[in-house]
Amino acid sequence: MKKALVLLITTLIFAGCGAQTTENKAAQTSKQTINDILAEQQAQTTTAAPKVDYPALDYTAEVDLTVLNSNMVYSTVYAMVTAPQDYLGKTVKASGTFDVYTEPETGKMYYACIIADATACCSQGLEFAWKGDHSYPADYPKVGDVITIGGEFETYQEGQATYCRLKNAELAS
Amino acid sequence: MELFETLAYYFQFPAVRYALIVGVLVALCSSLLGVTLVLKRFSFIGDGLSHVAFGAMAVATLTGGILTQFKPVLDSTNNMIIIMPITIVAAVLLLRTGKNAKVKGDAAIAMISVGALALGYLLMNLSVFPKSSNISGDVCSTLFGSLSILTLTQTEVNICIAVSVVVIAVFILFYNKIFSVTFDEDFARATDSKAGAYNLLIAIIIAVIIVISMNLVGSLLISALIIFPALSAMRVLKSFKAVTICSACLSVFCATLGILVSILFSTPVGSTIVAVDIAAFGVFCLIGAVKGGSKA
Numbered sequence: 001m002k003k004a005l006v007l008l009i010t011t012l013i014f015a016g017c018g019a020q021t022t023e024n025k026a027a028q029t030s031k032q033t034i035n036d037i038l039a040e041q042q043a044q045t046t047t048a049a050p051k052v053d054y055p056a057l058d059y060t061a062e063v064d065l066t067v068l069n070s071n072m073v074y075s076t077v078y079a080m081v082t083a084p085q086d087y088l089g090k091t092v093k094a095s096g097t098f099d100v101y102t103e104p105e106t107g108k109m110y111y112a113c114i115i116a117d118a119t120a121c122c123s124q125g126l127e128f129a130w131k132g133d134h135s136y137p138a139d140y141p142k143v144g145d146v147i148t149i150g151g152e153f154e155t156y157q158e159g160q161a162t163y164c165r166l167k168n169a170e171l172a173s
Numbered sequence: 174m175e176l177f178e179t180l181a182y183y184f185q186f187p188a189v190r191y192a193l194i195v196g197v198l199v200a201l202c203s204s205l206l207g208v209t210l211v212l213k214r215f216s217f218i219g220d221g222l223s224h225v226a227f228g229a230m231a232v233a234t235l236t237g238g239i240l241t242q243f244k245p246v247l248d249s250t251n252n253m254i255i256i257m258p259i260t261i262v263a264a265v266l267l268l269r270t271g272k273n274a275k276v277k278g279d280a281a282i283a284m285i286s287v288g289a290l291a292l293g294y295l296l297m298n299l300s301v302f303p304k305s306s307n308i309s310g311d312v313c314s315t316l317f318g319s320l321s322i323l324t325l326t327q328t329e330v331n332i333c334i335a336v337s338v339v340v341i342a343v344f345i346l347f348y349n350k351i352f353s354v355t356f357d358e359d360f361a362r363a364t365d366s367k368a369g370a371y372n373l374l375i376a377i378i379i380a381v382i383i384v385i386s387m388n389l390v391g392s393l394l395i396s397a398l399i400i401f402p403a404l405s406a407m408r409v410l411k412s413f414k415a416v417t418i419c420s421a422c423l424s425v426f427c428a429t430l431g432i433l434v435s436i437l438f439s440t441p442v443g444s445t446i447v448a449v450d451i452a453a454f455g456v457f458c459l460i461g462a463v464k465g466g467s468k469a
Contacts, residue, residue, distance in 0.1 A: 069439040075188040075323035082326065 054095035057172040059150030061093035065115065066148065073115055077124045084155045084164050092166055093150040094126055098141040098173065111137055113149050127165035141173040148172045174248040174365055176437060185298075192442070195385075196428045198337035200398060202382045204424030205344050207353045208417045209375060209402035215268070215276040216400050217279070221286035222383045227316065228289030230387070231257035231296035247313055253332065257384050263289075264380035268372055288394075306321075316393045320431070322442050336385050340378055351375060352413055390443035401450035402427065408461035427453050 054066065065073050065107075073094075080087045096115040103110070112125040131132050134140060138166055151166030183189050210216055233252035267282055325333075344351065350371045353361045361368040386395045402424035406416040431446030 069437075071436060071439045071442075072186065072189075074182060078185065078324040079188055082324070132295060 002009050048125050054146050055148050055172040057093065057148040057150055057170060059091075059093050059170050061091040061149075063087065063090055063092045063153075065092065065094040074124060077126065079117060080126075080153065081124075081164055084153070084162075087153045088155065091150065092126070092153050093148070094166075095146070095148045096125075097143075098145045098147045099125065100136065100140070111136075111140065113147055120121055125166055127163065128169040128171070129165055129167045133170045141171075145173050175458075180433065183226060188323050188325065189436060191330045192322045192432055193429065195322060195325055195330055195333045196432045196446070197425050198225075198333055199382075199386050200381060200402075200424040200428030201421055202337050202419045203386055203395070203398045205341070205417060206375070206379055206382055207352055207399040207424075208406070208413065208420055210379065211403045211407070212355050212413075213230070213358075217282055217286075217396065218267055218379065219265070219383060219399040220393075220396040221267060221282040221289075222260055222380055223288040223387065223392040224290040225263040225294070226256055226260045226380075226384050226387055227392040228293035228296075229256040231293035232259070235299060237380070246312075253384065256383065260382040260384050261377050264376040264383075265373060268376040268379075269372050275296060299324040309408045316391050321391070323436075331384050336381055343374065343378060347371065347374060355413070358386075368459040390446055394443045394447050397450055398424065401447070401454050405454045405457035408457040409464060423453055424450075424455075 001103065025147075032156050063076065064075060068076060075092075080092070094113055094115055096113040099112045101110045101112065102108070110127055112127045114123050114125045126149070128151055130140075131151075149166060149169050149171050151169030153164065154167050155162050155164050210218060217458050230252055233255035236255060238321045263285060267285065276282070350361075350365075350367075351374075354368055354371045355374065358368065358372070361371070365371075382399075384396055387397055390398050402420040403416065405423055406419035410419050427449040431449040432442060432450070434440065435442040435445040
């Protein structure tokens with residue numbers, strides 16, 4: 001069951017492919033040309049998916065994912081997960097959306113920053129351990145809220161598996 | 174200027190350097206055999222074999238998944254050990270299909286192509302994998318090569334370099350034989366008892382190229398990497414040697430440009446490379462038309 005944690009923490013997760021469809025108003029506007037309708041639909045799609053502004057976090061990191069484009073973020077997080085030894089002890093900063101996973105057997109909670117997908121296909125997540133005493137859900141952001149985190153990269157063992165996370169993490173939401 | 178600074182910054186990441194090395198090598202290897210395949214009317218064999226490689230990858234993943242449950246140490250099993258032989262066998266079978274075969278060449282390719290694709294996806298969705306596994310993401314990446322080239326490890330790069338050196342060496346050493354088998358197989362068979370062996374050699378090289386190309390452009394787009402440079406070169410040049418050299422140079426240029434563009438502008442790597450190949454084909458068509466047109 002612990003493997004299910006992979007969903008949030010160390011592997012790619014499926015986020016669904018395909019653009020959001022827009023309502024077809026062609027029937028109501030019979031005098032419009034195809035180009036007019038396409039332009040209108042494109043405008044609607046653009047306004048439906050505004051650019052996300054991630055909260056600023058005053059944290060200087062050796063690996064700053066917030067300044068990389070989505071391809072490079074994907075590549076770097078993949079490298080962190082598959083070759084964690086190269087990143088141990090380094091400070092990492094990342095932006096994404098907040099998510100939480102509860103292990104059904106133990107009830108233990110894991111918090112993660114889901115990083116925006118690179119090609120409208122996959123997303124990646126980084127587990128983090130927030131510095132200080134915080135209780136869920138009172139102190140934490142809501143699931144899906146945009147956050148920026150910064151912390152020290154480490155690996156830890158649970159059962160037979162090794163997992164990655166950012167410890168002593170700072171969080172801005 | 175800002176673009177160059179960004180590019181210079183990104184080149185500090187090993188993944189970007191690996192991507193460029195592998196991209197150039199794969200593009201070079203695939204273009205060399207592309208000319209032969211186009212002239213032998215086997216343009217679509219790349220597509221069929223890439224689907225076989227996808228199916229083989231699913232088998233390898235499934236096998237790895239099952240074995241890992243018994244022995245975690247087998248987690249590091251290299252999929253290449255399974256993918257490569259299956260693809261080579263399929264390539265040999267497809268290229269050896271004779272005129273008297275019950276299933277003709279194009280039908281055989283189509284049958285193997287869709288069959289392997291369907292079985293591959295079916296196997297990938299078997300319950301041996303945890304429900305949280307990113308099957309769709311993996312399939313998407315494998316089929317379209319969205320970003321897999323930016324996730325290469327040092328070992329994978331070394332394997333690609335070794336395989337590429339072997340492929341290029343074999344092509345240069347057997348250039349004359351490949352040339353004769355390409356243009357007139359019947360004549361080659363009549364004059365050289367080893368013509369069948371050279372055909373087998375071509376089949377093996379094609380399979381090897383297909384497997385290493387999967388990381389660059391994905392299964393569905395490999396054909397573009399093989400065909401477009403060759404067809405572009407054929408628009409303006411006529412001799413086999415000139416077309417092969419031009420095709421190789423063009424393929425390397427397009428792959429390099431495609432990778433750089435995708436890194437800078439966050440576009441999917443595989444489809445960006447293919448888009449550059451298509452643009453280059455258009456340019457070469459124009460040049461060919463201006464020159465009076467050369468018929469491939």
